[in-house]
Amino acid sequence: MAVWLEQAGDDFEARFAAFLTTKREVSEDVNATVKAIIDDVRARGDAALAEYSLKFDGLDFATTSMRVTQAEIDAAFASVSPELIDALRLAAERIERHHARQMPKDDIYEDAIGVGLGSRWTAIDAVGLYVPGGTASYPSSVLMNAVPARVAGVPRVVMVVPAQGGAINPTVLAAAKIGGVTEIYRIGGAQAVAALAYGTETIAPVAKIVGPGNAYVAAAKRQVFGTVGIDMIAGPSEVLVIADKDNNPDWIAADLLAQAEHDRGAQSILITDDAAFARSVETAVERQLNTLTRAETAAASWQDFGALIIVPDLNAAVPLANRIAAEHLELAVADPDALMAGIRNAGAIFIGRHTPEVIGDYVGGSNHVLPTARSARFSSGLSVLDFVKRTSILRLGPEQLKQLAPAAIALATSEGLDAHARSVAIRLNLED
């Protein structure tokens, strides 16, 4: 099933390097289709949205409103079991408390020569949140995107969600209510992204669009980038578990399968220093696989992209983990802190035997939107920082200008920029 790699083997480096660059996604080229849809929504606004919704979602805006009403949201909320509402509330509260600590502070100060400098943070004015329809419509993702926006102070959080025949998963609407979403429209696909970016008669434009989606949504986000901001384009999920032999193989197998069941392109990797333990985990994976509703997806992921890597000792796992730069990294070992000190590249680290990654998906408080496909080498998970922006501040008086002017003029002159030099020089003889 999964690939088996032993670091002691001769060809390990070559096989590991090849494993690292295995593509797990076929990127469909839908750019031309998407461009036509975006152009159409820009040109015709609501009328275009109505046509696409009729065509793709079987939804007639002549009889169903594009905007989901407060009464609909409240009714959906009331239809969700109290147990699930409590779970959503617990998750939202924990996400809110953790993300509140991420809010950056303004830093306005005067330096030694009296120059005023600073960084001032403000919330983005309006954010769009794309929520996929069907089975990929996850209430937990609504919370993970909406709550940090609310914490950042974004006044408008606009959710779009495609609604086949008008129906939206009531738990998604309940999550939107709990997460502080301020407007919801039942539109999806590239047309929804276009509406958020450019606005229509009904939908005022936003300044940034976040949230996962299919190939059309991802292509649309790339195309509107610049007009609005976008979050990362997430790839299939992945977990790396570093485990010693003292783990219950069934626990580790369950963790590997929790990734694999997401998507055929998901990836689950175990690194251990004990080949017998790896075999036990492999056996447990195969046994548990059969019991899953999404067995077919999980089996495909495990077969195509799963890996069991045997290292001579656990310290050797650290440089491999840094090269893999996993979205999720579990450290199920006796002394996780010793390993953690050496980890540089990981979206999130789950420490010890009682921190399955799944806790982070729902109720840990940290964000489950994390960098995939080795991008943890250069990027971070979603946070409050994604919903704010920083303005630099500079303030000089005549004295400070006099002190800094010669250097500025020298640099401007060396760069051949006369007007730059003059803009400073002209102020040196006149003070008010």
Added chain:
Amino acid sequence: MAVWLEQAGDDFEARFAAFLTTKREVSEDVNATVKAIIDDVRARGDAALAEYSLKFDGLDFATTSMRVTQAEIDAAFASVSPELIDALRLAAERIERHHARQMPKDDIYEDAIGVGLGSRWTAIDAVGLYVPGGTASYPSSVLMNAVPARVAGVPRVVMVVPAQGGAINPTVLAAAKIGGVTEIYRIGGAQAVAALAYGTETIAPVAKIVGPGNAYVAAAKRQVFGTVGIDMIAGPSEVLVIADKDNNPDWIAADLLAQAEHDRGAQSILITDDAAFARSVETAVERQLNTLTRAETAAASWQDFGALIIVPDLNAAVPLANRIAAEHLELAVADPDALMAGIRNAGAIFIGRHTPEVIGDYVGGSNHVLPTARSARFSSGLSVLDFVKRTSILRLGPEQLKQLAPAAIALATSEGLDAHARSVAIRLNLED
């Protein structure tokens, strides 16, 4: 010359909205050419680089080394005037001191129920810095990109710069030395971006690429995005000056021209409450224009994209400024703080009559790489944050897992993810 807009006029809103969406760049479609170059560098490495450098830069790597040697860097440094070296050093020191304050702090804590949570920041392992050749080769930009990377703790900062016939601007090399660049290669264009992203025999790959470049470089950065991180793709520069009538029109004209001389697509806007003052500034711009080395560029920018906007009172400038979301905003008014409180969207704010934007280009200490083309609505200037990434940390013991498990299982079950639910549930009956 520049457009004249009076808010008191009937058609102001329509004209202002049109003005806001004026495109200032023709984006050349070079994607196919760039893709071929990138594929070639991936396939053939150094050999491909050598061919492109011979073809585009007239540079033969058989006789000139691709890597710029330390002796060459030292010789370049020695050839630059002491006055200019001092200016570079002053700039670098001020940039370093300001950016050091931006370094985010780790936040590792335990919450009320004993769950360990945290954010840990680490520097990116290696960063590539693209520096354009020819007249767009600005030593100040080398400092603005390299110093924050050094402050962040990035161990490898790899500069690439095209060198027509082998020559590199000595001031650029001096800035690289002062800014802490660790490797320099005389390559440019899409091929240099490909080499940084994928590596060659000579150049080890980096994890992120920053710095400005022409259409080929911009397209290459977009194409390698995902394999590596990239910074924003900067558009033409822009300044918005909000000024009252008590300014010297010549000072304000010089500031407007300092933007205009950058690029034919640059934009300079004045908002004032005094039409006579605006006329005086316009006259001063026309007078100063003739004296500039780059008069042709500045004149084209001012004619095509310059604007003078007259508002009934200065408070009315604030909402317009937020819609323009300028890269640079000067507040040359008697009470700048009153206006500043209302500004939400701006890359950088320059406060008062003695803070020309040019100071921020060179020696203010803040970064001159700032969001253009209204992207200050959703993004920020370059900072130390662009050179670090955050890893989330989660740590539960058996007790914490027991407390959070029911909600996690309820949410996983509602999302139809069996293995997610099992990964938590399986740990509830066994504790070690």
